[in-house]
């Protein structure tokens with residue numbers, strides 16, 4: 146069978162089993178409506194938080210999932226926070242970021258010990274810093290988007306991942322998070338990857354014992370700015 | 372893999388005698404089962420979310436042809452390719468063609484049950500391409516040439532001693548005197564070995580937990596991050612998936628995700644949930660140049676609207692097997708193919724035929740726990756009964772069962788005989804057992820070898836009923 150025949154045979158078999166046709170106006174309409182104006186299903190009450198409440202819930206959830214969380218009142222405080230965190234964990238004082246504007250605005254020179262590299266992730270990177278575009282407090286979930294600003298490889302290759310998020314970008318539910326992403330991308334398609342990250346990498350594949358750092362970062366440090 | 376489901380009874384017998392296996396399975400209760408209960412208790416809306424998740428999938432299945440078309444359009448718009456596969460052979464051919472066109476030598480793989488279903492690894496190997504499983508559990512069983520024994524914890528049957536032995540045998544370039552006693556040491560070694568593979572691979576193959584029609588997106592859910600390294604490093608990303616993974620919108624995906632991890636591992640959510648849409652964009656410094664989705668049917672479209680329709684709602688969380696007393700006793704390999712436990716007992720005969728898998732629907736005590744925990748409210752026991760009825764009609768039921776059933780039916784239809792027999796049997800049986808339990812029982816050694824059977828106590832139901840009637 147050639148490719149288009151296969152396509153038709155699968156669709157035909159679905160229609161045959163459902164006893165429907167592909168041009169039934171009511172069905173076509175139902176699908177068009179649902180796709181055109183997506184509407185939320187049940188959202189847990191827990192996600193109904195705003196402002197400081199959502200920051201508190203995000204922090205609690207992330208810490209419950211073995212991430213570290215700290216707060217910086219301004220961007221100026223971040224270099225020292227990062228330098229201290231790296232020192233405390235015996236990590237080299239260098240890190241890599243993409244071209245993200247917010248990260249570029251951080252006065253990294255304030256912590257003179259730090260070396261800042263730019264670009265996509267490399268196989269032996271020790272530390273990367275990325276920016277999350279939004280977050281859903283309900284399960285402590287950060288939304289990161291691919292692109293030159295925050296290359297996806299920085300989320301997964303380094304041993305230690307530091308994620309900066311602005312306090313105002315922390316929202317309650319997944320729905321809130323996706324609406325924020327939709328607003329950023331407008332009519333454009335979603336970025337190649339949207340990574341929802343809720344802690345450091347882990348596995349329980351050997352005797353159901355949890356071990357951190359299976360393939361992705363062993364440590365996730367989240368800095369809330371503002 | 373070639374199914375060995377027809378040998379279910381022998382497989383199960385062997386599994387029951389396998390002490391290390393039984394110890395490994397014993398851990399499920401304190402792990403997955405206890406954690407699911409905790410996660411459920413922490414989310415008051417959990418039961419209602421299950422209803423919503425079911426409704427999302429039912430709506431999708433009723434319009435599946437249209438959502439698949441809408442999805443395909445979006446994938447194409449964002450620069451990806453959809454390959455339709457009616458059969459496992461179609462899917463294998465499509466994937467091999469993509470790999471060969473890329474001149475691929477090694478392929479990294481994220482965990483995919485559909486990949487297991489179509490036996491893609493063997494197919495690639497036969498064509499001289501090396502597939503490397505990167506999910507730790509999948510890697511462990513690949514080293515042993517074994518199929519997965521659980522849909523979310525494929526190596527749940529292994530202990531660390533076995534893993535150590537496999538690593539020493541396979542990772543021969545590492546020093547002999549290295550210490551590999553603790554899971555953390557084993558994980559670190561696998562991480563280092565697989566990191567090289569991730570960076571060298573030409574093609575990355577992942578599965579998909581969901582496909583989203585609104586955006587043309589495939590979604591994977593992992594804790595390790597292996598699926599992400601599999602898709603963001605090689606030049607080509609292939610998604611191998613099946614038609615029923617579809618949901619309409621991001622909102623619908625949220626609903627499914629809210630019940631998936633909680634039902635599976637008892638986590639509030641998995642560590643990584645990744646939404647992939649098309650290949651890399653202009654200016655992207657990483658990500659694949661090509662994005663292909665192979666969408667498999669393999670018998671699923673025929674299940675729509677029929678007796679096994681509900682099974683298409685399955686999101687492969689594994690809760691039904693975690694809570695199944697039969698799975699808990701024999702593990703996944705005894706089921707003889709890719710999908711074990713209650714979901715496998717229903718799905719496997721649909722996919723590979725009742726002649727091969729006819730024994731599986733018998734692997735049930737009908738305790739109903741699988742249905743009680745299934746986030747998609749799939750009536751698994753009812754469907755296992757459908758298979759049994761079909762098998763009975765086809766005349767595949769062993770003669771001994773038929774005879775026993777006939778004898779029971781005869782007695783049951785003659786109330787006086789039934790009452791006399793049970794009235795006689797119960798005191799007799801009660802005397803047989805000690806402290807209310809049987810350690811062994813003639814004709815039932817198949818049961819009592821591995822567990823005690825409670826001895827019937829006191830009177831029959833009818834005797835009690837009559838006594839009650841007389842009192843009132």
Ligand code: SF4
Nearest residue numbers: 685686688689691745
């Ligand atoms: S049948 Fe239900 S419980 Fe079992 S794997 Fe599928 S969704 Fe999960």
